[in-house]
Amino acid sequence: MSSLRQKWVTAPLLNWIKKVLPPISDTEREAMEAGEVWWDAELLSGKPDWDKLLNMGQPELTEAEQAFIDGPVEELCKMVDDWKVSYEDHDISPDIWDFLKKNRFFGIIIPEEFGGLGFSPTAHAQIVTKISTRSTSVGVTVMVPNSLGPGELLMAHGTDEQKRHYLPRLADGRDIPCFGLTSPEAGSDAAAMVDNGVVCYETYKGEKTLGMRVNWHKRYITLGPVSTVLGLAFKLYDPDHILGDEEELGITVALVPTDTEGVTIGQRHLPAMQAFMNGPNWGKDVFIPMDWIIGGQENIGHGWHMLMSALAAGRGISLPSLSTGGAKLAARTTGAYAYVREQFGISIGKFEGVQRRLAEIAGIAYVLDSAHKTTTRALDQGRKPAVISAIMKAHATFGLRQSINDAMDIHAGKAIIDGPSNYLGNVYRAVPVAITVEGANILTRSLMIFGQGAIRCHPYLLQEMEAATNPDHEAGVKELDALLPKHFMFQLKTFVRAVFHGWTGGLFASSPKGVGDAAKYYRQMNRYSAVLTLVTEISLMSLGGELKRKEMISARLGDVLSDLYLMSCALKRFNDDGSPDKDRPLLEFAMRSGFHNIEVSLIEVFHNFPIRFIGQLMQFLTMPWGHSIRDASDRQAKACADLIMVPSETRERLTEGVFLGNPGDGIDIVEQAFELSHATADIRDKMKKGGVRALSVKSVEEALSKGLINEEEATEMKLTAEAVDKAIQVDHFDSLGGQKTTG
Template identity: 30%
Template sequence: MRFDLTEEQQAIQARARAFADDEVAPLAREADERGEFPLHLVKRMGSLGFLAGPIAASYGGSGMDYLSFALVYEELGRADSSVRGFLAVHAGLVSLCIRDWGTEEQKQHYLPRLASGEWIGCYCLTEPNAGSDAASMETSAREEEDSFVLNGEKIWITNGNIADVAIVFATRDASARHRGICAFLVDTSSAGFRREAMPGKELGHRAADHAKIVFEECRVPKSALLGAPGEGFKIAMSALDHGRLGVAAGAVGVAQACLDASIAFTKQRRQFGQRIADFQMVQATLADMAADVDAARLLVHRAAWLKQEGRPTTRETSIAKLFATEAAVKAASEAVLLHGGRGYSNEFPVERYYRDIKGLQIYEGTSHIQRIVIARQLVGKGE
């Protein structure tokens, strides 16, 4: 087993690191304070080949392997979870989902525009009464002669206010639960598609765009169906297999950023006549953080490698997401503590990491849901 990155993977990592350090990190604090997504970075990520990393060149992608793409997510996550989150939705939940399930015509129409950043994508699954239990969704798809008519409400939709295309999940028969769900590719300028910012001020990801989307007699042609009618739940879950890997890799980035910040700070801060890094308790914290970062990264790399091999990855992706996000939550909490009072202010970025990381523990399946996915593979599902 080789743990070295190939030359190509190292080159992609270096490109992502330079972009994250030079163009993302310097904007992160202000974007967080203003609550504004740095939209100009989208086309820039397109030109760097990040927006559609693993998608084939014939559809405008870079054709990179999944491990390379995980490295891109990690580097962005190290700088800013709002930008990394944008990418996990736009590329992981939207472009890769269209690549996997779209007709040739849909792929030709959407993928190159999403790859360049000309269009932005969002993924509409969560509803006020259907979060972890997505199969209980209420948004309906009424079939008429040559179209479907959508009615309902989606919440917490990342990129929702800035997206050009939305993958929307709706049911044609709520009593059929999973089997009633269909997926649609909806133009966000369609009549009956209304969106607004989520109410309230978010704990983290403050630069990210989150929308509430209302469908009122929103008519879409039958050609907007993604996959077959009734396949929507399977499509939603397969998209999450891609997106969760992006979240897990992003969490490794956050944990690494916490470790880097903590090492730098504890080496220069002096108390009781010595560097705080020389206290054994501080060293133990740093060592545990470093062990967690390594373990999380290896789990992400294993899931990415399996995906590249075309093998099943649901269990390994859930393990990577669960471990990496929990490790990063712990690392962020310890990093704030190690910074003392300074860690409690946005003078230092650990304050933002601490707020942002809670989001990664919740979206694309909470830590409880990842445990359910893993345990189901261990003990099956009871009668």
Template identity: 35%
Template sequence: MVFKAIMNGLIKAKAMPQISPTERQALEAGTVWIDGQVFSGKPDFAKMFSEPYAKLNKRERDFIDGPVKNLCDMVDSYELARTRIVPKQAIDYMKSQGFFSFLIPQSYGGQEFSVNAISTIMAMLSAHSPLLSTFVVIPNSLGAAELLKHYGKQSQKDHYLPRLASGEYLPCFGLTEPTAGSDAASILARGVLFKNAEGKLQIKLNFRKRYITLAPVANLISLAFKLQDPDNLLGKGSDVGITVALVHRGTPGLEMGKHHQPIGDAFYNGPIVGKDVVIDADEIIGGVECAGQGWRMLMEQLAGGRAVSLPAGAVGGVRAAAAAAGAYARVRQQFGMPIAEMEGIQEKLAEIAAMAYLAEGARVYAVSALDNDEQPPVVSAVWKAYLTELSRVQATNAMDVMAGAGVMQGPNNIIGRGYCSAPVAITVEGANIMTRSLITFGQGAVRCHPYAFKIANALEANDLPTFSSALKGWIGHMVVNTGRLIGLTATRGYLASVPKIDGVTPYLRKLAWTSSRYAYLTDMALLTVGGKLKARQQLTGHFADALGWQLLAISTVRRYVAEGEQREDLPLVQYACEYALEKIQKAFESIYANFGKNPLGLWMRTVGYLGLRLNPLVGSTRDRLVPVVAKTITKSGAQMDRIAGDLYLPKVNLAELDNDEVLANTTGVKRLLAAFEAVQAAEGVQRKIMAARRAKQLEKGSVQELADAALAKGIITADDKKLLDRANRISLEAIMVDEFTPQEFFGDDSITYAPGFDSANLPNVPHGAVAQPVERLKVVNS
């Protein structure tokens, strides 16, 4: 009787968040993974670290080292961004090498790669050229091939999959509309089912889609719409529901080919409009039997899919930031030293390096789960939102380090276009604001909690036995976890049972502590805020932050363990964990400060908040790690290779750059990498000269100024002098930014000065003449 009264009271009060049909399909899609461990309050790190960790097989490795790198070699990323035209040679190469078929089984002519391989390739191509990468990302993510593989009729698979694999069909996915973005379930696209004169089932479509990547060039659309059946021809009622069908380019009434112009590196994206477009009902993916199942299909595939393409692009962006900023900081000199030795620069470099390590750990950990048949929608949402935001932050840090070299555009600028493009990933597949404030904790609190979903289902079904059992379990869970939290708080996590990993165990104890607190706060939110959680988006956003950074910290340690606990990487792990714990601490403080206007909220805002500040997760100790972490990306070697990962970097031959003409025609990243190698090769020579200067064997001056005297006195050899001269010469070229004539700048051969100015009024320049470039000044290293 007691449980019956409680259940009736909760139903009447709408104490649990209300679940709509579309939300239920999203909640029931996929699986609970390590997110469930965090919500449990007692994460089993040993179990997490024993799960499979993805590695590329030989066929995948050969494809990346061969066709993928060859594709990057044949496309100049700056020229591609300038012209916005993908060369036919590149398109033909992608078709011939199977770049559109990574998801497709080999029996249909596809590559059938692992998710890890697909993600690795996407990360490499996205960092090289966003425009080029979209031709690979879109066919190999949510869309025709994936939906057909999982839901298509055999006849559909037999027809479409081989043609998608060969590139005969280039697909796009039509979901977003002017009035339906993150709220994709509210699409207005309509399809009306009818029988034509021959008695064949057909659908008349009317829709307006926008932001559709590859739409201007695609010839096959996976179109999402709401299907109506006014004559109940399918026996499913008049409102059948969201459906996905294939629509071919050239179908009467279909308008496509116009372009949007995305910020940063342009890529092919545009609208699709349909007016009275008629297709056969057989074009519904899965046939008429799957009419109305479109939302379920999308949620099931997005459950894991959000962890693939956009996170891969984000990881590629962070890698690029690390490689560019680290090399530039070592080459660029100010105040007589490489700027990499300045503490202010080191702060930025350290964050970039550690976040590159963290991001790659998160990427591989997630795709390992997907390859192991997990489909975690909450973790997938976290990866999409937090890795794309992390990439944007690190692009800004890299811009700060490179300063004017990142601001001035042109082929020599290797970071600016990525910085400008960062907002794109933030907005697609659900804007990050909505993913953070609605999806992450909104789904997580119900789906990943040990008992909340069971209780919500029992309340909806008025199922007293299930409700009673789940409520008893929940009460026991809260009692045990509250006791655990008290013990962990008193000992600052020391009582937690965690794996012993030298230098990392203290962070695992802290993460066990944060998990217990997170589980406690989730219980309190469900009990006191309950059905109003959807409206408390500031609060749920802070919960999302705490969850996201716990998962990212766990991923960092997972990578360290999987790679054999390489000691030189330990500072990266420690920095990343402390960075994450700082974010978690801030999120907890915000949760306590904004919990609610109730007795519990009052206690949290006062006593609880004070205790949280007096006993924080981590102190201000991360600065001690900055110098050593910053150096991980300012020197070549195996560690730098691990941080940069599978980033496309052109091969450098320093000897060929001794030719002035070759050096002058080498731009962008290759020139910077050459300078990076040349400077490191000359470090020993610089140390000899500096030591002689300190010993007063040489007069005061810069290293380059003293080089001739050092050679004359036998302090350095002739070969040493050549190394020093080469480093100085290539470094000078590497730090130069691009210069454009008025004709190049305005794109008009008739213009000699900016329109509106009279060249006769400009001093020291003959009327009608073009100003000559100022001779480059010699850069002197010291």
């Protein structure tokens, strides 16, 4: 029976699979094999095991990590004048550079045995988050050496000799690293890289030495202009067959001191008015000995896999940390400003149009912080979730963009006039940088998240693809034959689950124990996990390799997977915090908005599916009632807006880690006005009831003369009026660009 099935069913099916499977390049395969799957695989299983997520614990800091954040990180934030860094000097001052080196900020992830701090991913993330609320330029400067770069690559792949030499020097700042990957011709397409090296023998330090003659042109290299050691990616060739029969040896990564003959470090780029160092570099016939390859000669051709492995973890920390910090800063300052800024005698935060934007800002901060904590917790446990890291990079930066745009709208003129008191302008300018680096978001969203996720997270698809590409046809048939019954049962269960939950609105889906009335959200999460899994199966079967080219479809399905992950993290965070009732509006807003977005994405997939009948069938099977979950209500939006306009434990939890400024800084000024305004709210109500609606020193005197308030209250109100007036002022400059005053 088995042999007959293989001959008449499996073998023809294998031939069909070979025709419809999307072609996968070597670079795509290595990217796909880098890192690992984790909660993303549960979400694409159709039935997530919530205990795996809820029982993984909360991110924690050691005493040393907390002391570092409370000590050197806090001190660094106090030292930084972001206006001076970004607009006056266009550089980080020497004393800050010295402070960063002295306190080993460039060695956050380097083990203590090599002179680094040896901190966890959670600590690394919280450090970058806090610094980023003070200065994105300083945040990026700290972030890059601890992200994708020589330090991480050396720890994972370096030889013992390379580690002993470089890691202590990187940890204490004697060496400043950069990493050269992007070239003008190739951009994000590593397969198109033109930077190349040729295996050869050269006389090096008086001896005949085996190495490579390398030529390159790199740009957009952060820390490049000040770097002393360059991590370099290039394609290596062996035309003289010195190493063997192969001529094309693949992408290789080496460490090159920047004072090496033939290396040219270019002048600075100026990325969107940010002051972090960034620039191009070139190499002309640079001789690189073989022992400069990270990991030595045996790692020739493994460079792309090494980079993807590092990126699988690093991309989940660096830019998500910066984005989370920016979103928290937006929530804290915009809530405060909306409360103290008045129009027509009332706080602008009471206008419903503003409240909706405030709710979006609060909801984004809650979701990003939740996802940030969950992801770094997974990294603490040694995981390298490649697809989730891509989700975090893309959607954290997308979230930052929306949050800062909304914050700018609410602040209006306060945020669009440059000056030391503008605490949002520089974050706003940093958004395009975050969106386009470490894998441009358009590419990540359109191709990577779902393209990799659908294959990596599927329990059988990757194995079936390997069977289809097995050069031994009979062995491939046997491998596929063993997988088919399992895959069929998976499809059958997925079909039943998705259709049942789709037609019953998820009412009978399961939920974990002990989650209280949040169970309704878990049921819907299970429903849409099943729907996404079934839609993925049908899309792959009907479109095959064509799905790879349907980027709009792939992007929308990736959005569904991303929303499911972000919402999972919000549920975990709410559970970890003890399900506080005061935080419930944030969870409700996040979940309702998320489900609404998921339904919009799925319906757009159905309506735009290339095979119209199949699109209609998928909607009939999984979403027969159309939009069944409305977006967050006005009531929920108002509740969220109020949470960031009132001093509370919820506001403190939501914006934990934001540097609140030195006395006289823009953030400090708006915070002081916020606190005084709440402290005198009852007095202000007396004035309004008596017909004095404006808030100024003159109006306070008017209220006093009318007997609406007493002398003591008048003194308090004058202080409040002065603080609010100071908070809404913007900076003036003379024609030469020097600061004149604030007003």
